[in-house]
Amino acid sequence: MELVKLSLYRLLRGLWFSKHFHQFLQEDLWLIQKGIGKQGMLLLTQSSPNMKHLADIIRKLVISKPILVNFVVSLNLTDVIPSVFQCYMITTTHCMQMLTKLIVSIITFDLFLLLRILIWYHVAMEFPKMENFVITAPGVRKLLANLDGSKSTGPDELPPRVLKEVSFEVAPLLTFIFNQSYQNGKVLADWRHGNIFPLHSKGSKSLATNYRPISLTSVCSKTMEHIIYSNICKHLEYHGIFTPREHGFRPGFSCETQLLSCINDWAKSLDRGFRTDIAIFDFSKAFDSAPHCRLLIKLNQYAICGTVQNWLHSFLSDRYQRVNFVNGAQSSWLPVLSGIPQGTVLNPLLFLIYINDIVLGIDSDICLFADDCILYREIRNSCDSASLQSDINKLHRWSYKWQMSFSVSKCCILSINVHHLP
Secondary structure: OHHHHOOHHHHHHHHHOOHHHHHHHHHOHHHHHHHHHHHHHHHHHOOOOOOOOHHHHHHHHOOOOHHHHHHHHHOOOHHHOOHHHHOOOOOHHHHHHHHHHHHHHHOOOOHHHHHHHHHHOOOOOOOOOOOOOOOOHHHHHHHHHOOOOOOOOOOOOOOHHHHHHOHHHHHHHHHHHHHHHHHHOOOOHHHHEEEEEEEEOOOOOOOHHHEEEEEEOOHHHHHHHHHHHHHHHHHHHHOOOOOOOEOOOOOOOOHHHHHHHHHHHHHHHHHOOOEEEEEEEEEOOHHHHOOHHHHHHHHHHOOOOOHHHHHHHHHHOOEEEEEEOOOOOEOOOEEEOOOOOOOOOOHHHHHHHHHHHHHOOOOOEEEEEOOEEEEEEEEOOHHHHHHHHHHHHHHHHHHHHOOOOEOHHHOEEEEEOOOOOO
8 A cells, every 4th residue: 555655746757657658658649649639639749758747747637527537436446536536626636646546546557557547537538428228117028028938047046937927027026126226336236146057168077177167147137138238239339339340249240241251352362363361369268358447448438338337337346156066066156356247148248349449550451250350461562461460469469458368379370372382
């Protein structure tokens, strides 16, 4: 806690502004230009090359906006923020002191996240804010009536078959519970528990790494997740937020569309007489690696904030899971500290939101299917090879920034050519 006593100025001048951080600033210059506008860019360009005065510049940019308050509330860090933060008439000194505590409490010298906080939470959003919605009994009744009665129960032991049979009677009660949960931004504890069943996938059965975890969660929670899912998708699709290069978990897209898109580009290059170099990437435990605090940053970036973000924050927080074995034995409940919850309806959508900006700044062609990434480029000369290598480096830096490491054993390089390479 001694770090909390340090002033923001000392943090910035003495510890934060390394060559590494300066590189991050250069890479994200486009985001700074969009975020802080002409006035902010003027302040940045007037700073010295080593940016010794950036603390003063940030002091001018840090303003008390409701969006900053919403961010702190969403992270549930009000214990480190003075109560004066709840009002908007606060002084610059208070702002800087609170930002210092916020930085130390969340990221502990995570330079990149500091930059994102300063840009995304002290300026206006790029997209319109997602609108609130009301959950209706007919909609809930329809979801319950469409349940698959053969599915297994979750930790709350409410069978989907029963909910399906009594959907007409139960729908009004669940609608009330859903609306209360959504409006108050609180998810029931039972809805945040999951039963894990290990399924053998390959190799020796004595190795735990050869088992794939199957997670079963509450059927009622999944029903509400369907409603949240559809409204978030409507917001993302309406504003064109999803990258068109993502083919996973989206209506009208599939592994076939990804394959056709790639083969079409590669065939055109062959017809023109040029080779195509391809880099195939696979993330290591992608769905289990995404940190919750960074996922909340991505949600705010796409204007998924307010009530729905509060609900999602509760949905991600205080989750527990246990392992169930064939003989009926169960492990103790253990907390889930990171990752997007497995076995939930929101799992694929939240992952797409998290990985959506990986394509930004990439000059080569890139094609995504969930956590699989194909990067390729038509090679006409040595400059094209250098550009492809530069894009590979950008993907590596993105994975480092967002703590999504690649599985090296599953990554490979290919070259498609009409002639045999020497």
